[in-house]
Amino acid sequence: MSLRRYHAARWDEPLIHQIGAPGRRGQHFPLADSTGLVPAGLQRTSPPDLPELSEPEVLNHFLRLSQETMGMIGVSLFGTCTMKYNPRVGEQAARRLAGVHPAQPAETMQGMLAAVHGLDLMLRSLSGMDRFTFQAAGGADAAWTQAVITRAFHAARGQRQQRTKIITSLQSHPCNPATAATAGFEVITLPLGENGYPSLDMLKAALGPDTAALMINNPDDMGVYNPEIMEWVRLVKQAGALAFYDHANFNGVMTKIRARDLGFDACMFMLHKTFGVSKGGGGPAVGAYGCTAELAPFMPGPLVVEDSGTYRLETPPQQAAKVREYLGNLQQVFKAYAWTQAMGAEGLAEASDLSVLLNNYMEKRLLTLRGVTRSHPEQTSPRLEMTRYSLGILFEDTGVSAVDVQNRMADFGIDAFWLSHEPWIVPQPFTPEAGEMWSREDIDYWIDVLAHVIDEAYRDPERVRSAPHNQVVAKLSDRDINDPANWATTWAAWQRKQG
Template identity: 45%
Template structure:
């Protein structure tokens, strides 16, 4: 048996790869995984069968179109799928860039999965959920201290939804002051996340985009030119999506606020800022944090996420309600907000994630939060300097220290070898690594975006760097090997790229897929 070379950091990885059908394709009429028991005779005689009392208006007219399948085949199906999945608990996850993967303490999962949490219902009387309301209120207080804001809502389900809520608050604020028709412009930057411009546009605003100056920072002189009595607001991430921190941000917010605009801050990722700097001191009126990026709750692919939205006192009455307040020795839900923008989604947040974030902050304390930021910055700068040693790699714009993620470039590698960032992404999967390029527009050519949070050790980072270096060496010596990847992973190259561009070929559900395939058969 060959001994494993422990000095070699590139892992010999091979992932299970199943030609696994969609579960609807596994349907076999008449198969059952479980047969629910009918009510016993004594129960029927006492209170009925539990079915016939359901009003006709609430009864389905037809059976749900669910796959009929046995328990063992269901188990086999999902276990196979689980073997084809990478994730933060499985591999070194610094390659998700702006999505920020960090370790979620498993004790927090115990808390969140307690029956005391899973049995909660959003329509319970608030007197029966005082404990959860207390946790929510305390998390609000912690967020205020971390950001300098005066009130938080945990209703938004994501960063984008929080951005939409903030753009809605900007409009509602100017409507309340009689300036909504006049103030129809929102300013952002080319480096900021596209959701900032998109959510402002959805609210009907004209979006003005600032481009970098000669030093690579958003151009403050251009800001002075475009700000006016038409300016409704200014939205920015800092550090921005390329990883650049603008130390002059307070000058930007001062210019906008003096012109009557509202400044709101995308702090989805604040890993490098906790305990170091705050939104308030930077001159912002609003900010949001993604609990699933900074505060260690699971990302869950946009599922039970939370975009914690904070505002200064003058904007409190515009928040989506309800918010949790303390009244003497009890906690209550306050939905009586004079100018509230209304709900941005049902109810008031995901209590399991609120509890996870609360537990994470409590475990760390104030000093621990600052340690998180300092460790994240240290890890990022170590990775930054090691990546720049790899042939063909660069980090455009600002040179020197970075705080969080960095959007790197393989432009030189592509010119030298023809290997693109997408080729490297597929080859990285052969070594059990995720790898993210960038969202559009690609302001950095051949981009790849990495972010080591505080969760990763030097050994973890060295493993990731070793895999990248190995692949780059292949690119210069055997480019076809990289182009034809992956070999050891469950993923595969996407051949029909037009499927992503043509909405007629999209099918989000099985029912939609059947309709579209049937339609295509008819038309052909």
């Protein structure tokens, strides 16, 4: 095993407000006119406190900062988030939106609306749903959309006061119980059974005339697929409730299953995960929300409608609640449209196959490493696009935690792996996901680095616990990160805190 030498760039880079000089310009703007369009009470009395730099100074400053960025630049197997390659064709497509204003007449942006409608149709094909909205800015927004539509749907039938509970599971994404609670529902969280998912008996015990909906992801964040899901949905519908499919972990099952075929009333897709759209820093993202014709009247508008080759916008008659302005993060929709068109049905199926294949290839190697175990080892069925592993034995033997291993792997140009959503039901978890884009060589290198760090943990645990050593910064103190006196998000706040 030969690991590549790596050391991150390290710059003593000041804040942008601390460089440059008065009078330097990278762009000359015309002076503000005196047309009176801005009321006198809203006009500035002093110029804004902005840095003054030439264009090369700005470029070099941000180039140096990018070189100091730790993460998302190496081999990134960030499980549950499907960190895949974002093709340049999507960026080119998104640039076409630069001159479009969302409030301009529909007849002047027919091409844009055609693309939005085109992605809507493709996602209908993949899910079996009757309509999609792209207004939701991420998975939590899509789950919130489901929660408010659930509320409106039962209210329209005079059952809002009766239907007060939403069922989810311990391994569902946290946005499902969180949004349900925010919408005023009582959340029933089912524990996991011996097979890695809640049993039918658990579900039956939770269902009743007060059940409003089931909100669940499948496969879950451990890569476990519930083979009884059709019976789950049948029982939920029999109880008069709605069934929502959180498709955040869609990569391993795309083109293999359709939410509507399983009986679900609605589902959501993460465009910034499965559909080739960039994901970073919490956004911009899109949680594409689709539902049946029965729920469509409650969807947030505007929606794109096609009439004889012409596209227009309409707002559903019983719109439950808007979750974003206009059509949402439309540039991300364009990227997903370009990616899905380029892949085609055969490409999507192949990507899904490769995702499952690489995950199970990784599992065979990872389970040979000392101190590594798999969640629910007694469940022998293949995991899908990811598997939850544990470094619990390593921690017991050496005191080296999963976070310590993360930090040390970064010293070899490997991005930090994903741990687990809280609560940690698997001790010292890590959840790598290869997806379809990484080569076998990349996967092998990632595992080789992990193997090296584990070996190092048994030989020299302090070396791992004190990592990173080859990065821009050393290990940071949690106290400083959580102390508002030591950080600031704006220049004005920094000046105020630094005196």
